Amino acid sequence: MKILVPTDFSKLSKVAVLYAANMAKSLGAEIILLNIVYIDASPKAQVAMKEKQILDAMADNAMRDFVQLSNEIKKQVDANVTITPQIVKGQPVKDVVGNFAHHNDIDLIIMGTKGASGIKKVLMGSNAAAVISNSTIPVITVPEHSRFKPIKHIVYATDLQSIENEIKALIPLAQLFESTVHILHVISPNAKKKIDKAQIKEDIVSKYKYPHIFVQVSISDDITEGIGEYIVQTKADMIAMFTHKLTFFEKLFGKSFTREVAFHTWVPLLAIKK
Numbered sequence: 001m002k003i004l005v006p007t008d009f010s011k012l013s014k015v016a017v018l019y020a021a022n023m024a025k026s027l028g029a030e031i032i033l034l035n036i037v038y039i040d041a042s043p044k045a046q047v048a049m050k051e052k053q054i055l056d057a058m059a060d061n062a063m064r065d066f067v068q069l070s071n072e073i074k075k076q077v078d079a080n081v082t083i084t085p086q087i088v089k090g091q092p093v094k095d096v097v098g099n100f101a102h103h104n105d106i107d108l109i110i111m112g113t114k115g116a117s118g119i120k121k122v123l124m125g126s127n128a129a130a131v132i133s134n135s136t137i138p139v140i141t142v143p144e145h146s147r148f149k150p151i152k153h154i155v156y157a158t159d160l161q162s163i164e165n166e167i168k169a170l171i172p173l174a175q176l177f178e179s180t181v182h183i184l185h186v187i188s189p190n191a192k193k194k195i196d197k198a199q200i201k202e203d204i205v206s207k208y209k210y211p212h213i214f215v216q217v218s219i220s221d222d223i224t225e226g227i228g229e230y231i232v233q234t235k236a237d238m239i240a241m242f243t244h245k246l247t248f249f250e251k252l253f254g255k256s257f258t259r260e261v262a263f264h265t266w267v268p269l270l271a272i273k274k
Contacts, residue, residue: 016112022148094130186226
Protein backbone atom coordinates (compact mmCIF):
# COMPACT_ATOMS: atom_id res chain seq x y z
CA MET A 1 0.00 0.00 0.00
CA LYS A 2 1.28 3.47 -0.93
CA ILE A 3 0.23 6.60 0.97
CA LEU A 4 0.95 9.98 -0.62
CA VAL A 5 1.43 12.94 1.73
CA PRO A 6 1.90 16.35 0.09
CA THR A 7 3.93 18.57 2.41
CA ASP A 8 5.18 22.15 2.51
CA PHE A 9 7.06 21.41 5.76
CA SER A 10 4.69 23.64 7.71
CA LYS A 11 3.44 22.69 11.17
CA LEU A 12 0.06 21.81 9.69
CA SER A 13 1.47 19.50 7.05
CA LYS A 14 3.66 17.78 9.68
CA VAL A 15 0.48 16.80 11.54
CA ALA A 16 -0.68 14.99 8.40
CA VAL A 17 2.74 13.36 7.92
CA LEU A 18 2.76 12.07 11.50
CA TYR A 19 -0.81 10.77 11.12
CA ALA A 20 0.17 9.02 7.88
CA ALA A 21 3.30 7.54 9.45
CA ASN A 22 1.33 6.01 12.30
CA MET A 23 -1.21 4.62 9.87
CA ALA A 24 1.60 3.22 7.71
CA LYS A 25 3.08 1.61 10.81
CA SER A 26 -0.24 -0.15 11.48
CA LEU A 27 -0.67 -1.28 7.87
CA GLY A 28 2.92 -1.90 6.81
CA ALA A 29 2.47 0.74 4.12
CA GLU A 30 4.97 2.98 2.34
CA ILE A 31 4.80 6.76 2.63
CA ILE A 32 5.70 9.05 -0.25
CA LEU A 33 6.29 12.64 0.83
CA LEU A 34 5.60 15.04 -2.02
CA ASN A 35 6.88 18.60 -2.08
CA ILE A 36 5.69 20.79 -4.94
CA VAL A 37 7.85 23.75 -5.93
CA TYR A 38 6.74 26.58 -8.19
CA ILE A 39 6.90 30.34 -8.62
CA ASP A 40 4.74 32.74 -10.56
CA ALA A 41 6.84 34.27 -13.32
CA SER A 42 6.71 35.77 -16.79
CA PRO A 43 7.39 33.37 -19.69
CA LYS A 44 10.17 35.62 -21.04
CA ALA A 45 13.38 33.71 -21.68
CA GLN A 46 15.55 35.76 -19.32
CA VAL A 47 13.03 35.41 -16.50
CA ALA A 48 12.60 31.72 -17.32
CA MET A 49 16.31 31.12 -16.79
CA LYS A 50 16.16 32.82 -13.40
CA GLU A 51 13.02 30.87 -12.59
CA LYS A 52 14.83 27.59 -13.26
CA GLN A 53 17.66 28.61 -10.94
CA ILE A 54 15.18 29.56 -8.23
CA LEU A 55 13.25 26.29 -8.62
CA ASP A 56 16.46 24.27 -8.48
CA ALA A 57 17.45 26.08 -5.27
CA MET A 58 13.99 25.47 -3.80
CA ALA A 59 14.28 21.78 -4.67
CA ASP A 60 17.70 21.56 -2.98
CA ASN A 61 16.28 23.18 0.16
CA ALA A 62 13.31 20.82 0.08
CA MET A 63 15.58 17.77 -0.03
CA ARG A 64 17.36 18.95 3.11
CA ASP A 65 13.98 19.52 4.77
CA PHE A 66 12.92 16.02 3.73
CA VAL A 67 15.85 14.43 5.56
CA GLN A 68 15.12 16.38 8.74
CA LEU A 69 11.38 15.67 8.59
CA SER A 70 11.84 11.95 7.91
CA ASN A 71 14.20 11.55 10.85
CA GLU A 72 11.86 13.50 13.11
CA ILE A 73 8.81 11.44 12.13
CA LYS A 74 10.57 8.09 12.45
CA LYS A 75 11.64 8.97 15.99
CA GLN A 76 8.08 9.88 16.94
CA VAL A 77 6.47 6.73 15.55
CA ASP A 78 9.30 4.54 16.84
CA ALA A 79 9.21 2.32 13.79
CA ASN A 80 11.13 1.68 10.61
CA VAL A 81 8.52 3.22 8.32
CA THR A 82 9.54 3.52 4.67
CA ILE A 83 9.44 7.22 3.73
CA THR A 84 10.34 8.19 0.18
CA PRO A 85 10.81 11.88 -0.74
CA GLN A 86 9.67 13.24 -4.09
CA ILE A 87 9.98 16.77 -5.47
CA VAL A 88 7.86 17.91 -8.40
CA LYS A 89 7.94 21.28 -10.11
CA GLY A 90 4.59 22.61 -11.28
CA GLN A 91 1.19 24.03 -10.40
CA PRO A 92 -1.65 24.12 -9.49
CA VAL A 93 -1.20 21.82 -6.52
CA LYS A 94 -4.38 19.80 -7.13
CA ASP A 95 -3.28 18.87 -10.64
CA VAL A 96 0.28 18.00 -9.61
CA VAL A 97 -0.98 15.82 -6.75
CA GLY A 98 -3.59 14.16 -8.96
CA ASN A 99 -1.16 13.40 -11.78
CA PHE A 100 1.53 12.12 -9.43
CA ALA A 101 -0.94 9.87 -7.60
CA HIS A 102 -2.30 8.49 -10.87
CA HIS A 103 1.11 7.68 -12.34
CA ASN A 104 2.62 6.20 -9.17
CA ASP A 105 -0.07 3.73 -8.10
CA ILE A 106 -1.01 5.66 -4.98
CA ASP A 107 -3.73 4.04 -2.85
CA LEU A 108 -4.45 6.90 -0.44
CA ILE A 109 -3.70 10.63 -0.11
CA ILE A 110 -3.40 12.27 3.32
CA MET A 111 -3.35 16.06 3.79
CA GLY A 112 -3.75 18.58 6.61
CA THR A 113 -6.62 21.05 7.01
CA LYS A 114 -6.93 24.13 9.17
CA GLY A 115 -10.35 23.24 10.55
CA ALA A 116 -11.35 26.91 10.45
CA SER A 117 -13.21 29.36 8.29
CA GLY A 118 -12.46 32.71 6.72
CA ILE A 119 -8.88 33.86 6.32
CA LYS A 120 -7.47 30.78 8.09
CA LYS A 121 -8.86 28.54 5.35
CA VAL A 122 -5.74 28.93 3.22
CA LEU A 123 -2.56 27.19 2.07
CA MET A 124 -2.74 23.48 2.94
CA GLY A 125 -6.41 23.93 3.80
CA SER A 126 -7.45 25.34 0.44
CA ASN A 127 -5.17 22.89 -1.36
CA ALA A 128 -6.79 20.01 0.51
CA ALA A 129 -10.25 21.17 -0.61
CA ALA A 130 -9.05 21.40 -4.20
CA VAL A 131 -7.49 17.93 -4.06
CA ILE A 132 -10.74 16.49 -2.67
CA SER A 133 -12.59 17.95 -5.65
CA ASN A 134 -10.06 16.70 -8.18
CA SER A 135 -8.78 13.35 -6.94
CA THR A 136 -10.11 9.97 -8.06
CA ILE A 137 -8.08 8.42 -5.21
CA PRO A 138 -9.43 8.50 -1.63
CA VAL A 139 -8.26 11.51 0.37
CA ILE A 140 -8.00 11.75 4.16
CA THR A 141 -7.88 15.30 5.49
CA VAL A 142 -6.41 15.64 8.98
CA PRO A 143 -7.40 18.60 11.20
CA GLU A 144 -4.52 20.42 12.82
CA HIS A 145 -5.11 19.03 16.34
CA SER A 146 -5.75 15.41 15.32
CA ARG A 147 -3.54 12.52 16.29
CA PHE A 148 -3.68 9.02 14.86
CA LYS A 149 -5.38 6.28 16.83
CA PRO A 150 -6.73 2.91 15.70
CA ILE A 151 -9.74 3.49 13.47
CA LYS A 152 -12.45 1.60 15.33
CA HIS A 153 -15.46 3.73 14.44
CA ILE A 154 -16.09 5.28 11.03
CA VAL A 155 -19.15 7.50 10.63
CA TYR A 156 -20.32 7.32 7.03
CA ALA A 157 -22.69 10.23 6.36
CA THR A 158 -25.02 9.51 3.46
CA ASP A 159 -28.21 10.65 1.75
CA LEU A 160 -28.92 6.93 1.06
CA GLN A 161 -29.14 7.53 -2.70
CA SER A 162 -26.01 5.56 -3.65
CA ILE A 163 -25.45 3.59 -0.49
CA GLU A 164 -24.61 0.22 -2.09
CA ASN A 165 -21.86 1.56 -4.36
CA GLU A 166 -20.50 3.79 -1.63
CA ILE A 167 -20.38 1.15 1.09
CA LYS A 168 -18.65 -1.15 -1.40
CA ALA A 169 -15.84 1.43 -1.72
CA LEU A 170 -15.66 2.05 2.03
CA ILE A 171 -15.60 -1.51 3.38
CA PRO A 172 -12.03 -2.36 2.17
CA LEU A 173 -10.63 0.40 4.40
CA ALA A 174 -12.86 -0.60 7.30
CA GLN A 175 -11.63 -4.18 6.96
CA LEU A 176 -8.02 -3.08 7.41
CA PHE A 177 -8.83 -1.91 10.94
CA GLU A 178 -11.92 -4.08 11.59
CA SER A 179 -13.79 -0.81 12.07
CA THR A 180 -17.47 -0.48 12.81
CA VAL A 181 -19.08 1.49 9.99
CA HIS A 182 -21.86 3.74 11.30
CA ILE A 183 -24.16 4.53 8.39
CA LEU A 184 -25.60 7.91 9.34
CA HIS A 185 -28.54 9.56 7.64
CA VAL A 186 -29.63 12.97 8.95
CA ILE A 187 -33.24 14.03 8.34
CA SER A 188 -35.21 17.12 9.26
CA PRO A 189 -37.84 17.04 12.04
CA ASN A 190 -40.55 17.43 9.37
CA ALA A 191 -39.43 14.49 7.23
CA LYS A 192 -42.23 12.00 6.56
CA LYS A 193 -40.26 9.23 4.86
CA LYS A 194 -39.78 6.11 6.98
CA ILE A 195 -36.31 4.55 7.01
CA ASP A 196 -36.01 0.82 7.72
CA LYS A 197 -32.66 0.71 9.51
CA ALA A 198 -32.78 -3.02 10.17
CA GLN A 199 -33.39 -3.79 6.49
CA ILE A 200 -30.53 -1.54 5.36
CA LYS A 201 -28.14 -3.30 7.72
CA GLU A 202 -29.37 -6.75 6.75
CA ASP A 203 -28.95 -6.03 3.04
CA ILE A 204 -25.40 -4.69 3.43
CA VAL A 205 -24.17 -7.44 5.76
CA SER A 206 -25.65 -10.09 3.49
CA LYS A 207 -24.20 -8.64 0.29
CA TYR A 208 -20.73 -7.66 1.47
CA LYS A 209 -20.21 -10.22 4.25
CA TYR A 210 -18.99 -7.52 6.64
CA PRO A 211 -20.71 -7.75 10.03
CA HIS A 212 -19.51 -4.52 11.66
CA ILE A 213 -22.33 -2.32 10.38
CA PHE A 214 -24.60 0.00 12.36
CA VAL A 215 -27.34 2.17 10.89
CA GLN A 216 -28.45 5.43 12.52
CA VAL A 217 -31.10 7.95 11.46
CA SER A 218 -30.64 11.26 13.29
CA ILE A 219 -33.08 14.16 13.36
CA SER A 220 -31.69 17.67 12.99
CA ASP A 221 -32.49 20.96 11.26
CA ASP A 222 -28.81 21.30 10.36
CA ILE A 223 -27.04 18.41 8.64
CA THR A 224 -23.55 19.52 9.70
CA GLU A 225 -24.66 19.80 13.34
CA GLY A 226 -26.40 16.44 13.13
CA ILE A 227 -23.21 14.82 11.90
CA GLY A 228 -21.14 16.58 14.56
CA GLU A 229 -23.42 15.46 17.37
CA TYR A 230 -23.25 11.86 16.23
CA ILE A 231 -19.44 12.02 15.96
CA VAL A 232 -19.31 13.08 19.61
CA GLN A 233 -21.82 10.42 20.63
CA THR A 234 -19.90 7.57 18.99
CA LYS A 235 -16.41 8.95 19.69
CA ALA A 236 -15.74 8.45 16.00
CA ASP A 237 -12.18 8.07 14.74
CA MET A 238 -13.03 9.09 11.18
CA ILE A 239 -15.89 10.45 9.11
CA ALA A 240 -16.40 9.22 5.55
CA MET A 241 -18.22 11.06 2.79
CA PHE A 242 -18.48 10.78 -0.97
CA THR A 243 -18.07 13.59 -3.48
CA HIS A 244 -20.52 13.67 -6.35
CA LYS A 245 -21.58 16.04 -9.07
CA LEU A 246 -24.42 17.99 -7.49
CA THR A 247 -25.36 15.68 -4.63
CA PHE A 248 -28.40 16.02 -2.41
CA PHE A 249 -26.24 17.86 0.12
CA GLU A 250 -24.89 20.26 -2.50
CA LYS A 251 -28.38 21.03 -3.75
CA LEU A 252 -29.25 22.07 -0.21
CA PHE A 253 -26.15 24.16 0.39
CA GLY A 254 -25.28 25.35 -3.11
CA LYS A 255 -21.66 24.21 -2.62
CA SER A 256 -19.62 21.10 -1.96
CA PHE A 257 -20.92 19.75 1.33
CA THR A 258 -18.03 17.31 1.60
CA ARG A 259 -15.43 20.06 1.26
CA GLU A 260 -17.31 22.20 3.78
CA VAL A 261 -17.33 19.38 6.35
CA ALA A 262 -13.58 18.97 5.81
CA PHE A 263 -13.11 22.32 7.55
CA HIS A 264 -15.63 21.89 10.35
CA THR A 265 -14.99 18.42 11.70
CA TRP A 266 -12.35 17.81 14.35
CA VAL A 267 -11.78 14.20 13.29
CA PRO A 268 -10.13 13.12 10.03
CA LEU A 269 -12.39 13.10 6.99
CA LEU A 270 -12.15 10.38 4.35
CA ALA A 271 -13.45 11.74 1.03
CA ILE A 272 -13.99 9.38 -1.89
CA LYS A 273 -14.93 10.66 -5.32
CA LYS A 274 -17.82 8.99 -7.07
